[in-house]
Amino acid sequence: MGRLLVTGGAGFIGSNFIRHVVNQTDHHVTVIDALTYAGNRDSLAGLDEDRLTFVRGDITDAALVDRLFADTDAVVHCAAESHNDNALDDPRPFLHTNIVGTYTLLEAARRHGRRFHHISTDEVFGDLAFDASERFTERTPYNPSSPYAATKAGSDLLVRAWVRSFGVRATISNCSNNYGPYQHVEKFIPRQITNVIRGIRPKVYGRGENIRDWIHVDDHSSAVLTILDGGRIGETYMIGADGERSNTEVVELILELMGHRSDAYDHVTDRAGHDLRYAIDGTKLRTELGWSPRYGDFESGLADTIRWYRENESWWAESKDAVEAFYAARGQ
Ligand code: NAD
Ligand code: DAU
Secondary structure, three states, X not given: OOEEEEEOOOOHHHHHHHHHHHHHOOOEEEEEEOOOOOOOHHHHOOOOHHHEEEEEOXXXXXXXXXXXXXXXXXXXXXXXXXXXXXXXXOOHHHHHHHHHHHHHHHHHHHHHOOEEEEEEEHHHHOOOOOOOOOOEOOOOOOOOOOHHHHHHHHHHXXXXXXXXXXXXXXEEEEEOOEEXXXXXXXXXHHHHHHHHHHOOOOEEEOOOXXXXXXXXXXXXXXXXXXXXXXXXXXXXXXXXXXXXXEHHHHHHHHHHHOOOOOOOOEEEOOOOOOOOEOOEOOHHHHHHHOOOOOOOOHHHHHHHHHHHHHHOHHHHHHHHHHHHHHHHHOOO
8 A cells, every 4th residue: 555645635636536536546645625615525525434544734735744744655736726817816826835835845765765747737838829730738837827738837847846856756637628526616618517507608708719628537537547557757747638629619518408598608708818728648658658538428428527527516616706706806
């Protein structure tokens, strides 16, 4: 049995990854999570408590981080400020967690010689033209557009520098947009599903032509575990499932699956600096480590996700009003 430390384990990516690890391995998992507005202890409900230790704390707390690293074999770093619209409103927490937090963890990884996997995003590469034939690969130059993406790019570069300069045994993965259960209602898909449940018309930024490359969160989790087990130290792996869809296509599918007219949504103020298109070429992960996604069918994955939000209103209800008030003030 291994001892795994997961940062941000009460968030969307972290909690789904922990469920996957508890189901697929016999590792013990320790979580460090500050329980910001985005963290929810209930996202880990129902898991065998003997397999899980939850520590509420900030990843910039070097003394706490040091104690936790002393008792672990490997670290998967999911803690982050993750939402673009919040970063446009106030970038400061993004610098604190994504930059200083990652630096604090890397220093502990260096002191303790721990294996470190850094969870990152395709947004570090900026965006692609709608008609571009190339997709993002491990060799695409960094070109972040937004404050959130810039802090994630900075954190990736810190990881690379700590590998090269200090021999930290780290890998990085850059994944595209995830969907699935336990995602905060501020994000596109859960916002629209919960809007429909509440009788609010879905809100699409601008013309809604922007394209995201959707992957089910369980596929992201299995890819990360594959990299943790077999990834080459110092390497970056792109994670994607060939799921490109425009925002209007996604919202229309949500409406249809929920029994409404597919045009029953509003166009609202566009996001500043809105990236046009993301698309991942995941060849390296598939050929080198033999990983492949299980959720080939976006429509059935989306239907499962809609069912989950319908059945788990108590998980999201408390956040919904504050999120909608935030968006209303921005004309979104
Ligand atoms: P999230 O906002 O749902 O969760 C973030 C978690 O981190 C929360 O539980 C929060 O309490 C915790 N946290 C925040 N600041 C902290 C701090 N200073 N100390 C300790 N804990 C802190 O975010 P997410 O969607 O789960 O994203 C997690 C990671 O995955 C991010 O690095 C993001 O870049 C990456 N990622 C996300 C997606 C996606 O579609 N959601 C896609 C690719 C990559
Ligand atoms: O690509 C990976 C990234 O995906 C992650 O790094 C981020 O943490 C994650 O939040 C996500 O970023 P996006 O900005 O792409 O996701 P978001 O859910 O905020 O928006 C998806 C698309 O939908 C984007 O084009 C903006 C649009 N949108 C969003 C909201 C909340 C709308 O049209 N209406 C909305 O109400």
